[in-house]
C-alpha cells in the first residue's frame with residue numbers, strides 16, 4: 001500500500017451533485033485537493049421542496065462534468081487514484097444510482113478499489129478531515145434529511161443515541177419558511193426573519209420534550225406553525241413567528257442535547273468530552289450559540305466543521321472511503337443503492353403513525 005491514500009468521492013444522495021478528491025496527510029487528517037458541489041436549488045425552487053424526478057435528471061446531466069472538474073482541479077492523474085468512493089444510501093434511489101453507477105464505472109474501468117459509503121458515515125467522519133479528533137465523540141447531525149445524536153466510536157462503529165421520530169430539523173425549517181411565503185431552501189431565510197421578530201410573541205409546543213430520551217419530534221410544532229400562519233396579520237407577525245419557532249427549536253435542542261450528553265457519558269470509556277455539530281442547519285448562528293453555551297456549561301468541547309463540510313459534499317465521501325479502505329472495507333461493484341440504511345443497525349426504526357415512545 002502507498003503511504004498516502006488519494007480517493008475520488010462522489011455524492012448524489014439528494015439534491016447536490018458533488019465530486020471531490022481528498023488525500024491523506026501524514027498527521028492523519030486529510031487534504032482536500034478539490035471539492036466541487038453543484039446545488040439544484042434553482043431546479044426545485046418553484047416547487048418549494050425536492051422533486052425526485054427533477055433531482056435525478058439534474059444529476060444525470062451534471063455528473064460527468066462535475067467529476068471531470070474535480071479531477072482536473074485536484075491535479076491528480078486519474079491513474080494515480082487509490083480508490084473511488086460513492087454514496088450508496090440513504091437517500092432518493094433515483095438520485096443515488098446516478099453517482100453510485102458513475103463511481104462503479106470509473107472504478108471498474110480503471111481497475112481500482114471501490115468503496116460504497118453511507119452518507120451518514122460521511123457526515124459523521126467529516127469533522128476529522130481537517131482536525132484531529134479522538135474517538136469517541138458525540139455527534140449531533142442536523143440536516144434537511146436527518147436529525148440524529150450519534151456516539152462515534154470509530155470508523156464503522158456508531159451507536160445511535162437518538163433520532164427524530166418524524167421530520168428532520170432542516171425539513172421543519174423549510175416547511176416553516178414555506179408557510180411564511182419564503183423561498184426554498186428556507187432555513188437561512190427563517191433565520192433572517194427571526195432576527196427581526198419577538199421570540200416570545202407566540203407560544204409553540206415542544207413535542208416529547210420530557211420523554212423519549214434524546215429522540216426528537218417536530219411534527220406537532222409544524223402543525224402549530226401552520227395554524228398560526230393562517231391568521232398572520234402583517235409582515236411583522238411573520239418575523240415574530242420565525243423568531244418564536246427558532247427559539248422553540250433552540251429550547252428543544254438544548255434539553256435533548258443535555259440528555260444525549262448524559263447518555264454519552266454513561267459509557268465509562270467516554271472520558272474525552274467532544275461534541276461535534278454537523279449538517280446544513282448547523283450553520284444557523286443562533287443554534288450554534290445555543291449549543292456552544294450548553295457545551296460550556298457541561299464541559300464539552302464544541303466542534304463545528306466548516307460550513308462547506310457541514311452541508312452535503314463529496315469530500316466527506318472521499319474521506320470516509322479512505323477511512324473504510326484502511327480497515328479493509330472494500331465493496332464489489334454489485335453493491336446496491338439503499339433508500340434506508342441506518343448507521344447503527346441495532347437501533348430501532350422510529351418512524352410512522354401511532355408510534356409510542
Ligand code: KG4
Pocket residue numbers: 014142143144145146169170171173174185186187188191279280281282283284285310311312
Ligand atoms: O446538510 P444539508 O446541506 O443537506 C442535507 O443533507 O439535507 O442541509 C440542508 C438543510 C435545509 O433544510 C436548509 O434549510 C437547512 O439545512 N439550513 C438551515 C440554515 N442553513 C441551511 N436551517 C436553519 N438555519 C440556517 N441558517
Ligand code: ZN
Pocket residue numbers: 119123143145311312
Ligand atoms: Zn447530508
